[in-house]
Amino acid sequence: MSLFSSMRDRFRASSGNFATIDAAKAAPPPSPLAPVDLTDAAQVTGVMEIAARIGEILICAGTANSDARAQIHLVASSYGLHYCHVDIVMNTITIHTAIGTGESRRNLHVFRVAPSLTVDFSRLSAVDRLIRSIHQGTTPPAQAEKRLDEINAMGPPYPRWQVLLGWGVMGGTFAVMLGGDALVGVISFLVSVLIMGINMWLANYRLPPFYQNVTGGFIAVVPAAILYNVAAGYGINFSPSQIISSGIIVLVAGLTLVQCLVDGITRAPVTSAARFFEAIMSTGAIIGGVGVGIQFSSWLGFSLPPLATIAPPVYHHVPLLIACGSIGSAAFALACGASRIEVLVSGATAAAGMVFYYFVVIPFGVTSVIACGIAAVAVGLAGGLLSRRYMMPPLITMIVGYTPMLPGLSLYRGMYATLNEQMITGFSNLAKALAITGALAAGVVLGERVARRLRRPKYFRPYSAFKRLGRYSFRRAARLTQRAPRIPRVPLSPFAPRVNRPVLPPKLGPKKPSKSAESSAATATPPPSAPKEPK
Known part of the structure; x- marks a missing residue:
């Protein structure tokens, strides 16, 4: 029991206060890379077998079929197997997937029969901690199989x-x-x-x-x-x-x-x-x-x-x-x-x-x-x-x-x-x-x-931003551009409005004063008179 209690303390700080069924229905695992080779039939079958064994313990503990199915999907997708079909009827679990394309396509099946339903909370808690660790990406398939063997071999926690x-x-x-x-x-x-x-x-x-x-x-x-x-x-x-x-x-x-x-x-x-x-x-x-x-x-x-x-x-x-x-x-x-x-x-x-x-x-x-x-x-x-x-x-x-x-x-x-x-x-x-x-x-x-x-975590919707972006057409973007006067424009662009065109620089050379400037200068300061010659 010390192993599973240490696992619980280890992942309590890293994961939120939500159940494994919440994580199963909210988002895929955090790692985008598949830790197993999805073209290898042996590795894919091993992942399906791990998921089926976890589902067996959940069903024996009295978990509803919908919740057990979601957690089986969570375990399989945590190892990269996102596309698999799970069917649970009474105490039988069937998992199906296909690998390869064309002539190399292979169909893989895993079938498992759960024993009779018994109320055992110790195994249910142990497998719940195992699912959390798999979802965190810290338990490889070999270690998961070893822990499942330990859970199945667990005796009663109390005399x-x-x-x-x-x-x-x-x-x-x-x-x-x-x-x-x-x-x-x-x-x-x-x-x-x-x-x-x-x-x-x-x-x-x-x-x-x-x-x-x-x-x-x-x-x-x-x-x-x-x-x-x-x-x-x-x-x-x-x-x-x-x-x-x-x-x-x-x-x-x-x-x-x-x-x-x-x-x-x-x-x-x-x-x-x-x-x-x-x-x-x-x-x-x-x-x-x-x-x-x-x-x-x-x-x-x-x-x-x-x-x-x-x-x-x-x-x-x-x-x-x-x-x-x-x-x-x-x-x-x-x-x-x-x-x-x-x-x-x-x-x-x-x-x-x-x-x-x-x-x-x-x-x-x-x-x-x-x-x-x-x-x-x-x-x-x-x-x-x-x-x-x-x-x-x-x-x-x-x-x-x-x-x-x-x-x-x-x-x-x-x-x-x-x-x-x-x-x-x-x-x-x-x-x-x-x-x-x-x-x-x-x-x-x-x-x-x-x-x-x-208490559900945030849903993972990667395409919602793209859907919102598609609502803005080119014409709407053009209208928004015209309404924003602070947007910088290319100088002397033929598409820029005339009111925003810059003033041309003055030409080089002597500058002739205008008539209004001459008249204003004359009224402001009269020119000095020339000195008189002596007689």
């Missing part, structure tokens, strides 16, 4: 116990944010650690994520139901729905359910449809696990209480809710491998979104769907500006910032009502959860686009 601690803090603080007390927070902390610990153990045996989500949903319900009935026997009352909802949020946060809708908004419908179906299947697995847990708890004799009406928050509790949401989001960033500064910035982004949610949107009496969408705009804007200020990928603040607003409670209420033959209530809650997800996606994309417009 497993620290990752589990982050998941536990996330679950405990979110349970308090949903209205629980200290006891609910402690129980949610333990349940979240148990859920993610078992899922990590199952992942070592290569169990598909579908069954991991089913297991997580089951574990989120059964301990909460057992502890509720045991505590009720001692006269202690708490709401198990907050514990179950926090466990659902912990599971849903790693699915990037919102990111699949971002692809549809940014005009990648095929990828969006495929990812959305995958996210729906994973979410359905969580709901199925919750349903199995509810039935299993009832079979054991530990039934859950009926759903209570959700009361609006009291305003003197709002600062506590904002603090819990911010701490939980920062813990989620830590569990996903973010660095220290990225954890702090992500927590500040989530806090900004919740402040906007409670103090700006909710007082107007709007519904929760509209409130989440408007608050997501603030999350995208604040996260985009803060991420550009601290030289980190904006995707991190986007994913972490809207996590406190994920509809975990709506998913649980919909599943519980459906199992208890309240179909209208159940389907309305499930539809509400889907609507909140879409509103979060639309709002966070809009806010990030506004931040991109505010």
Whole structure:
């Protein structure tokens, strides 16, 4: 990690406070010379392979197709390969270009398949720094390949116990944010650690994520139901729905359910449809696990209480809710491998979104769907500006910032009502959860686009000056010349106006005085009289 942190400090002073996607869409690399031989098929293919490997890491981290495509173009053009075609569909990357002309023309293709989508912020930050260094022109292709090998071989930045601690803090603080007390927070902390610990153990045996989500949903319900009935026997009352909802949020946060809708908004419908179906299947697995847990708890004799009406928050509790949401989001960033500064910035982004949610949107009496969408705009804007200020990928603040607003409670209420033959209530809650997800996606994309417009670098338009120059014709230039009397003219030019012609110099020789000069001289000083002769 010291190598990549030194790279970040090295390029922080030389580059502006903008993201790599801003540089990709604003201007080509600063060097006009190609560092590779564009007529050599081996060197061109090597550049395309580097760009495809970078795009693979971006896609696995959840980057939208349009942004990944732009950054692939940036890497290729930084090495001189300005003319190449990039196509991304789901998890496949295809890059095409042609070299040579005539009979020596050759078509080159690079095809790469990305593995499954996993939220890993450490690799995303490392590849973002690599893209910056390539754009600065300080990383040749051989060194870029070596760094990509190092990024692919990177292990988790934190030990497993620290990752589990982050998941536990996330679950405990979110349970308090949903209205629980200290006891609910402690129980949610333990349940979240148990859920993610078992899922990590199952992942070592290569169990598909579908069954991991089913297991997580089951574990989120059964301990909460057992502890509720045991505590009720001692006269202690708490709401198990907050514990179950926090466990659902912990599971849903790693699915990037919102990111699949971002692809549809940014005009990648095929990828969006495929990812959305995958996210729906994973979410359905969580709901199925919750349903199995509810039935299993009832079979054991530990039934859950009926759903209570959700009361609006009291305003003197709002600062506590904002603090819990911010701490939980920062813990989620830590569990996903973010660095220290990225954890702090992500927590500040989530806090900004919740402040906007409670103090700006909710007082107007709007519904929760509209409130989440408007608050997501603030999350995208604040996260985009803060991420550009601290030289980190904006995707991190986007994913972490809207996590406190994920509809975990709506998913649980919909599943519980459906199992208890309240179909209208159940389907309305499930539809509400889907609507909140879409509103979060639309709002966070809009806010990030506004931040991109505010902090974008100057666009490189080399032909704009020539276009402005072409508006001035020869006749207009001639008219401007005639209106400017200070323009020097050639003496005695036949095209120069007579009023500006210089006066001819006087001829050499005796000069005869004019009559007016003689008369004026006579009146002014009379001539002296001649002396008289003596008689």
